[in-house]
Structure formats: C-alpha cells, structure tokens
Amino acid sequence: MRALAEIQVIPIGVGVSVRREVIRAHDVIRQTGLTTELHAYGTNVEGDLDAILDAVKAVHESLHAEGTTRLTTALKIGTRTDKPVSLAAKLFDPPSS
Amino acid sequence: MRALAEIQVIPIGVGVSVRREVIRAHDVIRQTGLTTELHAYGTNVEGDLDAILDAVKAVHESLHAEGTTRLTTALKIGTRTDKPVSLAAKLFDPPSS
Amino acid sequence: MRALAEIQVIPIGVGVSVRREVIRAHDVIRQTGLTTELHAYGTNVEGDLDAILDAVKAVHESLHAEGTTRLTTALKIGTRTDKPVSLAAKLFDPPSS
Amino acid sequence: MRALAEIQVIPIGVGVSVRREVIRAHDVIRQTGLTTELHAYGTNVEGDLDAILDAVKAVHESLHAEGTTRLTTALKIGTRTDKPVSLAAKLFDPPSS
Numbered sequence: 001m002r003a004l005a006e007i008q009v010i011p012i013g014v015g016v017s018v019r020r021e022v023i024r025a026h027d028v029i030r031q032t033g034l035t036t037e038l039h040a041y042g043t044n045v046e047g048d049l050d051a052i053l054d055a056v057k058a059v060h061e062s063l064h065a066e067g068t069t070r071l072t073t074a075l076k077i078g079t080r081t082d083k084p085v086s087l088a089a090k091l092f093d094p095p096s097s
Numbered sequence: 098m099r100a101l102a103e104i105q106v107i108p109i110g111v112g113v114s115v116r117r118e119v120i121r122a123h124d125v126i127r128q129t130g131l132t133t134e135l136h137a138y139g140t141n142v143e144g145d146l147d148a149i150l151d152a153v154k155a156v157h158e159s160l161h162a163e164g165t166t167r168l169t170t171a172l173k174i175g176t177r178t179d180k181p182v183s184l185a186a187k188l189f190d191p192p193s194s
Numbered sequence: 195m196r197a198l199a200e201i202q203v204i205p206i207g208v209g210v211s212v213r214r215e216v217i218r219a220h221d222v223i224r225q226t227g228l229t230t231e232l233h234a235y236g237t238n239v240e241g242d243l244d245a246i247l248d249a250v251k252a253v254h255e256s257l258h259a260e261g262t263t264r265l266t267t268a269l270k271i272g273t274r275t276d277k278p279v280s281l282a283a284k285l286f287d288p289p290s291s
Numbered sequence: 292m293r294a295l296a297e298i299q300v301i302p303i304g305v306g307v308s309v310r311r312e313v314i315r316a317h318d319v320i321r322q323t324g325l326t327t328e329l330h331a332y333g334t335n336v337e338g339d340l341d342a343i344l345d346a347v348k349a350v351h352e353s354l355h356a357e358g359t360t361r362l363t364t365a366l367k368i369g370t371r372t373d374k375p376v377s378l379a380a381k382l383f384d385p386p387s388s
Contacts, residue, residue, distance in 0.1 A: 001157065006332040008367070012177075016207030016263050016373060039330040040381040041297035041367055049157065053150040060098065060146065060176050069210050070177040074268060076299070076332055076365070079157050080109075080167040082307060090331040103235035105270070110307030113276060113360045136233040137284040138200035138270055166307045171365060173202070173235055173268070179210060187234040195351065206371075243351065247344040254292065254340065254370050264371040273351050274303075274361040 003049040004078045004085050008042035009059055012070035021068055025059045032058065037087055042074070046087045049079065100146040101175045101182050105139030106156055109167035118165055122156045129155065134184055139171070143184045146176065197243040198272045198279050202236035203253055206264035215262055219253045226252065231281055236268070240281045243273065294340040295369045295376050299333035300350055303361035312359055316350045323349065328378055333365070337378045340370065 009025035011018050026043050030036050032055045034047040045052055060071055078085065106122035108115050123140050127133050129152045131144040142149055157168055175182065203219035205212050220237050224230050226249045228241040239246055254265055272279065300316035302309050317334050321327050323346045325338040336343055351362055369376065 001154075001161075003157075004331065010204060010206070010266060012204070012206070012212065013210030016371070018206065037331065038382070040295065040328065040335045040378045042332070044331045049154060053154060056174065057098075057146060057150060060100075060174070064098075064176065064178050069179050071175070072204060073172075073174045074367070075170075075172040075174065077153065077157070077170045077172065078168070079161065080307070081161050082166050087331045091329065101234065107301060107303070107363060109301070109303070109309060113274070113304030115303060134234065135285065137198065137231065137238045137281045138236070141234045169301060171270070177210070184234045188232065195348075195355075197351075243348060247348060250368065251292075251340060251344060254294075254368070258292075258370065258372050263373050265369070267366075267368040269364075269366040269368065271347065271351070271364045271366065272362070273355065275355050276360050 001049045001079055002085050003047070003052055004087060004090060005045050005052045006042045006074075006076040007045060007052075007056060007059070008074040009063070010072045010074070011063065011068045012072060014068055021063055024063060024066070028059045028062045029055045035087065044087055046085070049077070052077070098146045098176055099182050100144070100149055101184060101187060102142050102149045103139045103171075103173040104142060104149075104153060104156070105171040106160070107169045107171070108160065108165045109169060111165055118160055121160060121163070125156045125159050126152045132184065141184055143182070146174070149174070195243045195273055196241070196279050197246055198281060198284060199239050199246045200236045200268075200270040201239060201246075201250060201253070202268040203257070204266045204268070205257065205262045206266060208262055215257055218257060218260070222253045222256045223249045229281065238281055240279070243271070246271070292340045292370055293376050294338070294343055295378060295381060296336050296343045297333045297365075297367040298336060298343075298347060298350070299365040300354070301363045301365070302354065302359045303363060305359055312354055315354060315357070319350045319353045320346045326378065335378055337376070340368070343368070 205215040302312040
C-alpha cells in the first residue's frame with residue numbers, strides 16, 4: 001500500500017540543541033530510498049507503507065545505538081484507495097494574492 | 098524494542114461523523130493484543146515497536162478493505178534505553194491542588 | 195467557539211526525565227479552569243477555543259519563566275458547528291469483545 | 292514571545308477531497324502576515340506566538356463561516372529562550388551523500 005507520511009523525530013535528553021540527532025534521523029530515512037522532502041518540522045516521505053514504518057523503526061534503532069537515550073517521534077500517515085498518492089500532488093499551488 | 102505510542106485515526110470522506118470508523122480502528126488495535134488505553138484523542142498503546150507498527154498497518158488495511166476511502170493517522174512513538182517504558186509509569190499522578 | 199483539544203508539552207534540554215515539567219504544564223492548564231483529562235500522551239481539554247489557546251500560551255510562558263529553555267508543544271484542536279462538543283461524547287464506549 | 296509552528300488543518304465531512312479547504316486555510320494563515328512555508332503536510336510559520344494562535348483561531352472561524360462543519364487542526368509550537376527562532380535556522384542543510 002502506497003502512503004505519504006511526515007516523520008518528526010525529537011531526541012530527549014541530548015541537550016537544548018538537537019541538530020545532530022535530527023540530521024542523523026533524516027539521513028537514516030533518506031538512506032532507505034524513500035522519496036523525501038525535508039522541511040523545518042520534519043521529513044515528508046512517499047513510498048510503500050511497510051518501507052515507511054521500517055524507516056521509523058530504523059531511526060529509533062540507529063539513534064539509540066549511537067547513544068540517544070530517549071526518542072519521541074511524531075508521525076502522520078496518509079493512505080487512500082481512490083487514486084495514487086504523491087507528495088507532489090498533495091502539495092497544491094497556493095493561490096496568488 | 099519496547100515502545101509506547103498514541104494512535105489517532107482520522108477517516109476522511111465518510112461524513113461529519115467518524116464514530117463507526119474510529120471504534121473499528123480501536124478494535125483492530127485492541128485485537129492485536131497490545132495493552133491499550135482509549136481516550137478522547139486516540140488509543141495509547143504499550144508493547145513491542147514492531148507490533149505497534151503492525152497494528153497501524155492493520156488499521157489502514159482493515160478500514161480500507163471495509164470501505165473507507167481515505168485515512169490519516171497521527172502517531173506518536175516513544176522509546177528509551179535507560180529504563181522500561183510503560184503507560185502506567187508515564188501517567189504520573191497530577192499534583193493535588 | 196467551543197472546542198476540544200489535546201495538549202502535549204515536550205521540554206527539550208532538561209534531561210532524559212521530563213516529569214517535573216510535564217506535571218507543571220498539566221497544572222498550568224488545570225488552573226485555567228478548563229475541563230481536563232490527563233492521559234499518558236497529554237492533557238485533553240474541553241472549553242472555549244480562546245481559553246484553550248490562552249492555556250497553551252500560559253504553559254510556554256510559565257515553563258520558560260521557571261527555567262525551561264526550549265519547549266515543543268503538540269496540539270490537536272477540534273471544532274464543529276453541527277452539535278456541541280464534549281470530551282465525554284467524543285470518548286465512545288469501545289465495543290465489547 | 293517569538294515562536295515557530297506547523298499548522299495542519301483537516302476538514303471532516305467535506306468529502307474525500309479536502310483541497311479547497313486546505314488551500315483556504317493556508318490563505319487565511321498567509322493573510323495574517325506571518326512568515327509561512329507551505330509543504331505537503333501543513334504550513335510552517337514563524338512569528339509572534341499570539342499571532343500564530345490568532346491565525347489558528349481565524350482558520351477555524353473562517354472555514355466554519357464558509358460552510359465546513361467540522362475541523363481538526365494539528366499544531367506544533369516551538370519556543371526557546373536561548374536564541375532567536377527562525378524557520379531558516381531550524382531547517383538545517385541535509386548532509387551530502
């Protein structure tokens with residue numbers, strides 16, 4: 001089943017700056033081969049639902065293995081049966097003023 | 098890896114009332130055998146991360162198979178390596194007034 | 195406008211344990227007089243939308259004033275015009291097995 | 292207090308396609324004068340926390356006034372006291388392969 005998702009990873013206990021862990025999480029997601037779009041509040045992804053859920057698991061496993069003690073991930077998943085899903089189609093052109 | 102999660106399923110296109118689909122989603126989650134706690138904004142679960150991710154997939158598959166055209170799930174996942182996770186421990190007693 | 199909401203406050207940089215700040219956030223929300231229901235992934239609230247948004251602001255102001263350097267809040271807000279909203283009505287009885 | 296936020300508006304009961312309402316929500320946010328960045332899972336904003344919360348309220352009021360019966364908004368809010376917040380600074384450059 002194809003899906004779209006937004007993955008936001010929040011490391012807890014690494015200090016006020018979480019940049020290193022957030023970059024690493026994005027990298028783990030990108031290395032899965034999923035289509036990704038990075039933005040200020042997470043990584044949007046497009047692909048098979050299994051692959052997306054595997055990517056989320058890989059992020060938790062990788063960051064814990066590399067020393068992050070606690071992680072919270074906020075995930076949004078979208079699926080539909082009436083037509084193909086894509087990040088490009090979801091991202092409409094905003095109306096001109 | 099043990100995890101806690103909150104799963105909120107939002108069916109799109111079934112009308113203003115989404116009660117039937119939300120009840121069904123909770124039932125699918127509960128039938129996986131995960132520890133569940135229902136509240137007004139979703140189902141909190143405790144269990145193996147794989148089982149939690151499988152439950153989310155099962156919700157999308159079941160509801161689509163039963164006629165829901167579009168689904169958005171909001172998922173929060175928490176893992177930590179310093180001590181066991183549990184819904185009971187996470188739910189602190191609020192301070193008395 | 196009446197609304198339901200879920201407020202989850204995540205302090206960043208206070209360490210692996212965030213219990214003290216999460217209890218404090220819940221307390222700030224509760225002191226606004228909103229109807230609240232605490233669960234493992236946040237505080238569900240029922241009340242006027244203005245009051246709910248004010249409560250979120252009060253949490254950020256209070257916790258920052260008390261020393262938390264960085265805060266992320268995840269908020270879900272629900273409103274509808276066809277009938278009154280309430281946490282009790284939203285929380286359906288799960289079907290018996 | 293300056294803040295960053297992500298605002299995702301989900302209209303319930305308007306049908307499987309929610310494009311018209313989502314475009315309208317983005318437009319309401321943009322008209323507040325906040326710095327906005329549209330992506331496939333919402334609108335990221337930068338500005339005063341009061342203005343951000345007002346924008347969320349304006350979205351609910353406008354869409355309800357224009358006929359949407361039910362709305363769910365998912366909002367993430369970030370504030371910090373150690374340095375200025377900005378969408379640009381939050382959006383790190385992803386590492387090259």
